[in-house]
Amino acid sequence: MEVKNPQVAVLSNHEVFDLLKKTQENTKVLGGMNHSTILYEVHKYMENKACAFQSPDKIRAYLIKLKNMPINLTKKEKLMLINDPPDSVLQLSLGIKDFYDRLTETETEMLLNASRQFSGQVKTDGVISEVTNGDEEEEDAN
C-alpha cells in the first residue's frame, strides 16, 4: 500500500460522527471485527460530546458568524471552537494562542456568546451548560 497524501483535509468531529453512523448502518461495507470495534468505540466517545448535537447548517452559520467578526482566527482554532464549543473565558483562552493579547474584552464576549448560542442548551460531559460567577472570578485571578 502506498500513502499518496497523508493529509488531504481535516474533518470536524460532527462530519466523522455522521459518516461513521452511516457506515455502521450499512452492513454491506463493514470490514470485520476490527472495523466494527473501532466504529463502536469512536461512536461511544462522540455520542455525548458536542458534535452529536450539531448539524451541518448550524456549523455553517457559526462559521459565517466567526468570519464576520473582527477577529482573525486560524483554521485550527475554528476547528477547536466547533469540536468543543467553549463555555467560559478560560476554556476559550485554551484554544486560542496569545488569547489575551489578540482579543479585547468586547471581542471575547462576542466570541463567547456566539459559541454558547452554537452549542445551545445541550449538556455534555465535555461542555458546561452554565457559567457561574465563580468561573469569572477564577479567570480574573489568573
Next chain:
Amino acid sequence: MFIVSEFEEVVKVQPTHLEDDQVSRIIIHLNSMLANKVVMNVGLCISLFDILEIGDSIIYPGEGAYFSKVRFRFVVFRPFVEEILIGKVKSSSSDGAVLSTGFFEDIFIPAANMQNPSRFDVKDKVWVWEYDNCGDTVDLHMDIGETVRFRMVSEQFVDTHPGVDSGLLDTGEIATSKSKSPYSIVGTVREPGLGVIGWWTDL
C-alpha cells in the same frame, strides 16, 4: 482530531467473490485491511471515506483472482500538536497518567506535565493537584475514569514491524520496551483550564 488521507492499494478479489459487486468487495477489503490500524506517520485509521478511482482489473496467469489498483481516502485519527482533546484516565503511576479516548489508549501525561504543584498518592495510586485556594491547600484528585481535558504536546511513531525490535540491535543497545505502541501521544494538563473537567466547573 480527524483527518482524511489518500492511499493507493492493489486490491485482490478472490474468485469466490467474482459474482459480487466489485465496489462493495473493494470497500470491505479496504475497511478490514486498515480499520483500527496505525499507518506510519499518518495516524490511526478509522473508516473508509471514499473511493477516488478504480483502475482496470488484471488477471495474472495461473491465478483465478483479479487485481485492481484503487485510489481511496480514509478517515484517520491524527490530532495536531497543541490541540485540546478530552480523554478518560485509564491508569496512573509515579511516572504519570495514561489517558484513553476509548478507541485510542496511548496518551501519556508525564509527571512533569501535571498541574503545579502535584504529587502522586502512592496509597491510592492517583495524581493529586495541591491547589492553593487563598492559603488553604485543597487536594484535587485525578481518579481513574475521570474525564480530563488535555493539550497534545507531541506524537511519536514507532516501527513495530517484526524484525525491527527482535534483538537484532547494535551491540550495547538494549531493547527498551517490548510492547511499544506504534503511535503514541504525549499531553499536558499544566495550564489553567486543563485537567479533570470538574476542577474548573465546581471551583
